Amino acid sequence: MNEVIQTLLSHRSFRSFENKPVDEEQLDQIIQAVQAAPNWINGQQLSIIAIKDTERKKRFAELCGGQKHVEEAAVFLIFCADFYRTHLASEMEGMPMEAIEDIDTLIVGVTDVGIALGTAVAAAESFGLGTVPIGGIRRHSLEVVKELALPPYVIPITGLCIGHPGKDTGQKPRLPKEAVYHENTYQQEQKPLLEKYNDDYANYLAERSGAQRAGTWTKTVASFYRQPYYEGIADMLKQQKFPGGKE
Ligand SMILES: Cc1cc2nc3c(=O)[nH]c(=O)nc-3n(C[C@H](O)[C@H](O)[C@H](O)COP(=O)(O)O)c2cc1C
Numbered sequence: 001m002n003e004v005i006q007t008l009l010s011h012r013s014f015r016s017f018e019n020k021p022v023d024e025e026q027l028d029q030i031i032q033a034v035q036a037a038p039n040w041i042n043g044q045q046l047s048i049i050a051i052k053d054t055e056r057k058k059r060f061a062e063l064c065g066g067q068k069h070v071e072e073a074a075v076f077l078i079f080c081a082d083f084y085r086t087h088l089a090s091e092m093e094g095m096p097m098e099a100i101e102d103i104d105t106l107i108v109g110v111t112d113v114g115i116a117l118g119t120a121v122a123a124a125e126s127f128g129l130g131t132v133p134i135g136g137i138r139r140h141s142l143e144v145v146k147e148l149a150l151p152p153y154v155i156p157i158t159g160l161c162i163g164h165p166g167k168d169t170g171q172k173p174r175l176p177k178e179a180v181y182h183e184n185t186y187q188q189e190q191k192p193l194l195e196k197y198n199d200d201y202a203n204y205l206a207e208r209s210g211a212q213r214a215g216t217w218t219k220t221v222a223s224f225y226r227q228p229y230y231e232g233i234a235d236m237l238k239q240q241k242f243p244g245g246k247e
Pocket residue numbers: 011012013014015067132133134135136137158171172
């Protein structure tokens with residue numbers, strides 16, 4: 001097994017960090033790695049905003065729903081889908097930007113952010129740093145847009161805490177490969193796989209929490225998807241001139 005695969009297979013999120021800055025050279029290389037990643041038409045539909053100041057990290061920890069690891073991390077990166085530069089290019093070339101009204105544009109931006117996030121996590125972990133992505137950045141998305149002074153055509157998608165790892169709570173078990181990897185056609189018969197995974201997941205939770213936490217994976221996931229998770233996303237999309245906004 002090569003070192004890259006070893007790093008990828010050792011992934012786990014960290015939610016506690018040492019009070020120690022991240023080397024600027026390493027942060028620079030993480031951003032360079034992100035910029036080198038594939039992206040749609042080389043349009044580079046991405047911007048990252050770094051928050052390092054303690055008071056400002058505290059503010060974002062609150063905005064993300066009281067997630068203290070945002071404050072504890074040395075750096076909090078906010079990944080945005082960004083079509084502002086596309087807008088400038090369209091203005092410079094005297095062309096309309098009609099595609100911004102198409103929902104596929106949202107898929108393009110979010111895909112670019114996903115690739116960038118994964119790349120940043122892998123790059124940070126290659127330096128022995130710990131990370132945790134923060135979807136909580138969409139909890140108060142209109143306030144986040146204001147705090148970051150995001151122009152139209154730019155939306156916050158996810159945050160990422162980076163720092164020197166604190167407590168290691170271990171790796172979370174994943175679904176069996178047969179559930180997520182298919183050859184030729186999609187296999188719908190997955191309930192037995194999910195039942196087996198529920199047992200693995202329940203054992204993992206019991207071990208990790210010393211039997212304090214119980215539950216199954218299907219229950220956890222079903223509870224999250226019972227109703228929309230973050231409110232106000234449609235309003236934020238509308239304000240930032242994206243499709244999917246409320247009319
Ligand atoms: C887009 C995205 C958003 C996430 N948002 C949060 C978050 O707001 N808070 C948090 O504690 N973890 C968050 N996570 C971390 C996931 O909970 C974690 O990756 C998942 O449970 C798997 O655990 P692992 O990374 O330790 O393997 C997020 C992960 C992703 C990919």
